[in-house]
Amino acid sequence: MKQISYGRQYIDKKDIEAVIETLQSDYMTQGPKVKEFEDKVAEYHGCKFAVAFCNGTAALHAAYYAVGLEKDDEFITSPITFAASGNGGLYLGGIPKFVDIDKENYNIDINKIEKAITDKTKVITPVSLAGYPVDLKAIRKIIENTGKDIKIIHDAAHAIGALRENRNIVDYADVTILSFHPVKHVTTGEGGMVLTNDENYYKKLCLFRTHGITKNPDELEENQGAWYHEMQELGYNYRITDMQCALGITQMSKLDKSLYERNKIADYYDNELKDLEWLILPINYFKKEWLKDDKYKGLKIKPENLNSYHLYPVLLKDPEERKSFFDYMRENNIFVQVHYIPLHLMPYYKKNYGYKRGDFPIAEDYYSREVSIPMYPTLTKEELDYIVNTIKNFKK
Ligand SMILES: Cc1ncc(COP(=O)(O)O)c(C=O)c1O
Structure with missing residues (x-):
């Protein structure tokens, strides 16, 4: 069996042709494809504004800037x-x-957020880990109860297209960010985006992406001629290219199919692996009965709740076995990965912010057991059977 990665892009002829077409056009960087891609992603999520960036990290930087995070503010x-x-x-x-994670769904623990809020808290950045949509409605309610002006940046890098009670990743958030790295559902090579319904944030995001420079005559302090532009804020060169956005547009047309196939793969893993008493599977919060009904095929109609399944994280019951399971899978050409080493235990965070082992015990326990097994829409039946059989044979 050739190596099977934990995640992988899906590029077809249409994607390749779209990029070639852009290469032959007049635009390589900021042309018409950027706006077309932004409009497509905004429309898909039923939101007003989208600003594409050169990667998801730049999108996050811009998102924190747009909602007004400043030096010494807490997030x-x-x-x-x-x-x-x-x-x-x-x-x-x-x-x-x-804030520590919820030990069942692995997202931020909603019940512990209120206690962590202080007078310095300006932003909460929940992450929809692995594609399971975090309960933004509950977080919004917690913020409202405090009476404080705290913004929500939804890190939906794993969760494009996810739904929770028919609400999508943009609802209840001030801004939502996406990543288009190749292991994600939609790729532009490198790329990211911020989605928002707030025009003021939209304007700030556009400025931030382009050195803080505007050419819009309505926004200039003065106007000296057609060449004239002003740098009004300190921004960056965080632009994405037309070539990348051409790819993003064709990739978006495959998103529903990708989400459908990922749910089918998750359903297969759920069923095949459920009897292994040494393995903990992600809880099937959103039952997948709808997969049996043809009207949902390819996700032409969406169920009320939809997990995007960017990852399929399994936990070893015995953390002592995690390393040997990880090594065993890789020896068998299944390129599993661990998501994530807790951020507070990264040397930079420990050194500069005083975090230490034991601060967030549920996250640390999760990390000590976790392995992400392959999850991407083009996994074949043969590959899936091989993965499942290899896992079953680990203890034999
Ligand atoms: C949860 C999460 N947020 C943000 C990012 C950053 O995205 P990018 O790699 O496009 O900069 C990633 C990327 O893997 C991610 O997994």
């Missing part, structure tokens, strides 16, 4: 996430605060 996120969820706030001088 709260989950310790089980990729470094970017926190780093976006650090770039602006924010102070990272963590």
